[in-house]
Amino acid sequence: MAREKIKIRKIDNATARQVTFSKRRRGLFKKAVELAILCDAEVGLIVFSATGKFFDFSTSSMKEIIDRYSMHSKNLITAGDLPSLDLQVENGSLTIMRKQVAEATRQLRNMRGEDLNGLTMQELQKIEKSLETGLSRVLRKKGEQIVEQINDLRKKGIQLMEENTKLRNQVYCPFMFSLSPSSLIALFGPGCVALVSE
Template sequence: MARGKIQMKRIENATSRQVTFSKRRNGLLKKAYELSVLCDAEVAVIIFSPKGRVYEFSNSDMQKTIERYHKYIKEVQNDKPEMERYSQQLRVEAANMVKKIELLEVSRRKLLGQGLGLCSVEELQEVQNQLERSLRNIRARKSHVFKEQIEQLKAKERLLREENTKLSEKFAGKQKRPSTQRKEAAIFGSQSSQRSEVETELFIGLPENRCS
């Protein structure tokens, strides 16, 4: 059988109220003990019954826990003015930021040619000056970018010329090498033939005939 949901209001029947108090008290003390053991927390629970009886639980010293609580409350109260000043400063900064955003949005719309119907002559002149300054900045930036691109292209051109020169010299050296080798071979061949002729003349005939 399903249990009925208990309404969150004072139980009028004294007996039922006492039974509920005992059950909930024991459950609360049990949960406090479990919290202190499982989570290594400093826990202190004080319960006063409707008749004035005191039930308490503390995993350390109840008095020390209470003193620690009072010390914490005092520190919070001392820090409260500083926290309020800091909070007020944040609110002021946030309001200023909202105003700046609104002004920037208005300026953006004016630069786009929107919302000019209520502008005075001075405001329109200021918008015109802003547009002219923007155009000057754009032209200057464009010119700077063009100069950088031209310098990069010139640098690439120099590199290509250097590479082309190196390749031409290398190719010319390869063409000269075979002709030089052929000349050296021809010279060496003529010298060899001359030596063979000399040696042939030296060894023809007997020694006495060579003397005559």
Template sequence: MGRGKVELKRIENPTNRQVTFSKRRNGLLKKAFELSVLCDAEVALIVFSPSGKAYQFSSHEITRTITRYKIELGIAKADDQGFTSMEVWRNEIEDLSRTIEALEARERNFAGENLSGLGMKELKQLERQLRVGVERIRSKKHKDLQEENTNLQKKLHELEEASTSSIILGSDSARLFQRIE
């Protein structure tokens, strides 16, 4: 059975308010983490408790995300701009380097190298991906062979027609030479 709709107003009881804050804060942090993982989003979350304590989650370096946010809004200081954009680019390069390393590791796995570090789930996924790849290759190969076969049959038919017409022309010219003599 589902919960009833919660009326959104300030909770007067301080104990209940603190418990609700803790539970909802944890849920919010969990959702931020899930969003960053599932959607590969850059997420930064800062929550201040009523007592002033700060809680944060960041999928990347939080200062980078805040700097990026400031640049997006155009509120980065003019003297900060060079350092800020350099920091953002440095972080972007680091992220791209990690992505390249991951893709190269995946490529080595596809080639059958470095499989010892993979678990059963990763091996099954790799096997499935290879199976799909092989089926695509076979399908493309079959299609190309059919096209080549069709083209060769057309050429054979054209050669047969040309051969037949040259035989007919050859016999007609031989008759002409016999009449002339």
């Protein structure tokens, strides 16, 4: 039968917590010894209990291990202070992109008619030409859409007229021949007499 997994969370009962701490600490120190022996590793372990009690284990002098750790940490920090070539390239790319975004934002503001002070006549003419080109494109596209809408409306108008004619024929046919020409003219107008006579 497999052992049931225990949820890892703080133990509320202080006595049970202290017992568990003692057992787990012994197990941790045992694993540290095994790691040092099996792998010929230099191990230093420091543990403080919840009550503030200090426990330590080291394969050699704890001071030597801590000094070695401090030197290693300083070397990592020194190496980390120098940006790598990749980071320098990324920073350069980021700077270029920021400049491009700033330039595009400035151009957009100019196109809106903002921040025009300080621009030369040549720059103002360039903006004017860009606006005229853009306006002509907008007007051309707008004209195309208007023509499309007119054509759609014409098609719908023709369809409505055809449906209207069909409906009139359906309405006129059953009783049209039973009415006199004067009654037809009074109801439907002069064109209906021609339809009946046909």
